[in-house]
Amino acid sequence: xxxxxxxxxxxxxxxxxxxxxxxxxxxxxxxxxxxxxxxxxxxxxxxxxxxxxxxxxxxxxxxxxxxxxxxxxxxxxxxxxxxxxxxxxxxxxxxxxxxxxxxxxxxxxxxxxxxxxxxxxxxxxxxxxxxxxxxxxxxxxxxxxxxxx
Numbered sequence: 458x459x460x461x462x463x464x465x466x467x468x469x470x471x472x473x474x475x476x477x478x479x480x481x482x483x484x485x486x487x488x489x490x491x492x493x494x495x496x497x498x499x500x501x502x503x504x505x506x507x508x509x510x511x512x513x514x515x516x517x518x519x520x521x522x523x524x525x526x527x528x529x530x531x532x533x534x535x536x537x538x539x540x541x542x543x544x545x546x547x548x549x550x551x552x553x554x555x556x557x558x559x560x561x562x563x564x565x566x567x568x569x570x571x572x573x574x575x576x577x578x579x580x581x582x583x584x585x586x587x588x589x590x591x592x593x594x595x596x597x598x599x600x601x602x603x604x605x606x
Contacts, residue, residue, distance in 0.1 A: 499536045503529075531571035538564035551563035555598045 507529055542560035549557065566587060573583045 464480065499540065500533045503532050503536065525575050525577065528571050528574035531567055531574070535564050535567045538567065553597055553600065558594055558597035562590055562597070565590050 470565075480563045503572060511526070538560055542557050542564060545554065546552070569583055569586055569590070573577060573580065
């Protein structure tokens with residue numbers, strides 16, 4: 458009678474050897490520890506400043522605060538978007554890429570919406586500015602894409 462090996466016995470596997478990266482491999486540089494907290498810090502500072510301003514106003518201090526103060530909350534994604542665009546610009550060797558231009562144009566568009574709501578600007582003027590921003594974004598993407606490797 459021939460004994461068959463048990464299916465429950467572990468077979469020893471050869472050790473995994475990590476190979477050196479080849480010259481064609483793309484290595485992502487890990488972000489520095491300080492850069493990963495930049496977005497939450499900026500958002501926290503904006504919320505802190507707004508809270509202090511509103512508290513001082515409610516305590517009776519005469520501060521010039523606009524009627525549409527709630528539009529200032531749009532600053533949080535605006536600052537975050539500009540930060541992402543800057544980090545993408547730095548990460549791509551200080552080149553204008555579609556990622557950089559798209560993020561920056563989005564931040565500019567949000568800024569325009571915030572300003573329009575904050576200062577009660579006429580949308581008849583704001584909408585053509587959006588078209589200009591879209592055209593600018595298309596041009597930046599076109600010129601940035603021609604220089605990408």
